[in-house]
Amino acid sequence: MWQGLINKYRKYLPVTDKTPIITLCEGNTPLIKSVFLPQYLGKKLNIYFKYEGLNPTGSFKDRGMTMAISKAVEKGMKAVMCASTGNTSASASAYAARAGIASFVLIPEGKIALGKLAQAMMHGATVIELEGNFDEALKMVCAVTENYPIELVNSINPFRIEGQKTASFEIVDALGVAPDYHSLPVGNAGNITAYWKGYNEYFEISKKLPKMIGFQAAGSAPIYFDKVIEKPETVATAIRIGNPASWKQAVAARDESGGFIDIVTDEEILDAFKLLAEKEGVFCEPASAASIAGIIKRKDIFKDGDTIVCTLTGHGLKDPDNAILKSSKPIKVKNSLSDLIKVIGL
Ligand SMILES: *Cc1c(COP(=O)(O)O)cnc(C)c1O
Numbered sequence: 175m176w177q178g179l180i181n182k183y184r185k186y187l188p189v190t191d192k193t194p195i196i197t198l199c200e201g202n203t204p205l206i207k208s209v210f211l212p213q214y215l216g217k218k219l220n221i222y223f224k225y226e227g228l229n230p231t232g233s234f235k236d237r238g239m240t241m242a243i244s245k246a247v248e249k250g251m252k253a254v255m256c257a258s259t260g261n262t263s264a265s266a267s268a269y270a271a272r273a274g275i276a277s278f279v280l281i282p283e284g285k286i287a288l289g290k291l292a293q294a295m296m297h298g299a300t301v302i303e304l305e306g307n308f309d310e311a312l313k314m315v316c317a318v319t320e321n322y323p324i325e326l327v328n329s330i331n332p333f334r335i336e337g338q339k340t341a342s343f344e345i346v347d348a349l350g351v352a353p354d355y356h357s358l359p360v361g362n363a364g365n366i367t368a369y370w371k372g373y374n375e376y377f378e379i380s381k382k383l384p385k386m387i388g389f390q391a392a393g394s395a396p397i398y399f400d401k402v403i404e405k406p407e408t409v410a411t412a413i414r415i416g417n418p419a420s421w422k423q424a425v426a427a428r429d430e431s432g433g434f435i436d437i438v439t440d441e442e443i444l445d446a447f448k449l450l451a452e453k454e455g456v457f458c459e460p461a462s463a464a465s466i467a468g469i470i471k472r473k474d475i476f477k478d479g480d481t482i483v484c485t486l487t488g489h490g491l492k493d494p495d496n497a498i499l500k501s502s503k504p505i506k507v508k509n510s511l512s513d514l515i516k517v518i519g520l
Contacts (some may be wrong), residue, residue, distance in 0.1 A: 176202050179340045180240055186343065186375055187241065187336055196243045196273045200236035201340055202312075203228045205348045205483070210453040212275040215470065218478040222353070223450075224345060227458055227489030231293060233367060233412075234487050235265035237335030237341060245333045246325040249486045252276060252322045257304075257311035259361070259412050260290030261488055266327045267297035274459055276326065280304050280311040285411050287459070287493035293453035307406065309417045328366025338365055342372025345483055352380040355476070359464035359484040360397060360435060361413035363424035365487065370427035384483070385433040388424065389468035391461075392437040396400075409496060412461035412488060439465040448472060448500050457490030457497075476512045 179201030180187055208221035226234035243266070246254055246475050253276040256262045263279035270277035277299040281291070283306065294301050304311045312328060319326035329335060346352055346483070352373055360366055366388045373383050390398050391408030396416055403416035418424065428435050438446075447463035463483040469476070476482065490497055507513050 175349075178240060178341060179237060179337065180244065183340045183343055186382065188333070189241075189244065193244055193248045193339070196239075196247060196269055197240050198230035198236065198268065198272060200229045200240050201344065203341075203344070205345060206456060208454060210449075211466070211469075214453075215473045215476070217473070219476055220479075221469070222267075222349075222481070222483045223454070223456055224341060224483055224486050225456065225458075226341070226485060227462070231261070231268045232289070232489035232492055233261040233262045233265065234338060234341065234485065235261045236269075236457050238329060238337040238368070239265040239269045239327065239366070241333040241337030242325070242327045242331050243273050243275075244448075246327070247273050248323070251325040253278065254327045255315050255319055255324045255485060256280070256327045257308060258286075258316045259308050259414060260286045260492065261412060262328060263299060263301070264290045264293035266296075267294045267299035270299070271297045276300070278302065280315055282306060282308045282311050284332040285414060287411055288495060308404075308415050309431045312419065323437055328419065329362055335364060335368045335371060335420075338368035339372030339375065341485070342369050343376050346373070346376050346380040349481070352376075352382040353384045353481040353483040355387055355433070355480065355482040356384040356485070357387045357389070357465040357482060359410070359413050359461050359487055360390050360424060361394075361415045361418065361461065363388075363397065363418040363420035365485070366427050367420045367423035369485070370431060371513040386427045386431040387433045387468065387472070388428065388435040389438050389464040390435065391443065391464060395437045397421060397435050398437045408443070410461035410464060411493070412459065413464060426455045436468060436472060438464050438471055442467040442471060444496070445458050447496070451490065451497075456486065459490055459492045460487040460496050461490040462486040462488050462519065
């Protein structure tokens with residue numbers, strides 16, 4: 175029986191027999207083979223989606239949170255806090271509820287997807303909306319947790335990265351080898367850091383390292399432009415970050431792996447978001463689709479036979495507003511069989 179990623183990958187993680195394992199059986203997410211994209215791109219590619227939306231709270235954040243909350247409880251902490259564009263707060267509040275401790279989440283004003291807010295509220299977090307953006311919220315959280323007995327559970331907490339690196343282990347375990355390329359969205363840059371760490375630690379098994387290719391939203395691309403973005407903008411709220419906490423580590427992952435970090439526009443992101451749902455049957459959130467928009471944009475670098483894994487970081491149900499905006503509206507019909515048949519086009 176699957177008992178969560180700490181149980182499975184214990185020997186690669188900083189836990190001991192004394193660590194209370196707080197788990198919701200996260201991890202073990204499917205690697206779904208793409209049927210549409212290779213033909214769309216006109217190449218014989220093996221493209222896989224690591225569908226992290228199927229974690230317990232609907233995003234990859236659960237991988238890091240099972241570690242961060244377990245270690246916080248081991249330390250005797252009674253409360254945790256995070257700044258969040260949404261998914262970190264959803265995950266932190268769920269794992270805190272599971273552990274029986276308090277959670278405080280600081281969200282940027284007005285820019286959080288509805289599903290994520292509902293989650294944090296349901297799990298009993300104290301939700302605080304800051305008049306400021308994510309980067310400002312993170313600064314505040316650091317100031318609070320440095321001075322009060324509250325554990326910080328943003329990805330600058332090193333245990334978050336430890337948990338998140340297990341996604342690489344699962345990919346290698348599933349494929350038997352590391353892919354040629356690993357594509358993912360980049361926001362605060364913890365995940366690209368974690369994947370690269372994971373692939374390196376699993377080298378004894380994979381004997382190979384992928385090129386890490388990261389994609390930022392064009393309006394929130396500090397790493398790509400090599401400068402802090404004061405007012406980051408993008409429809410993909412999960413990557414609406416102007417000053418990533420793991421900036422240096424992301425650049426190291428890019429350079430050590432021989433990969434790159436590029437940008438994709440909101441239009442490219444939303445087109446990939448829709449394409450994935452319509453042509454592959456996989457519903458992810460807009461930020462996740464940056465990994466797909468990216469490989470579409472950079473298709474010329476891939477050659478026949480290459481294997482590409484794209485992380486789909488969160489579930490589409492998180493952000494119903496953008497999904498509805500991007501789709502055609504329901505068709506209204508009278509309570510009449512002939513009208514219905516007409517609408518169906520028979
Ligand atoms: C957190 C998050 C990201 C960004 O991950 P980073 O580790 O901050 O780069 C991307 N997509 C989704 C859905 C997220 O929740």
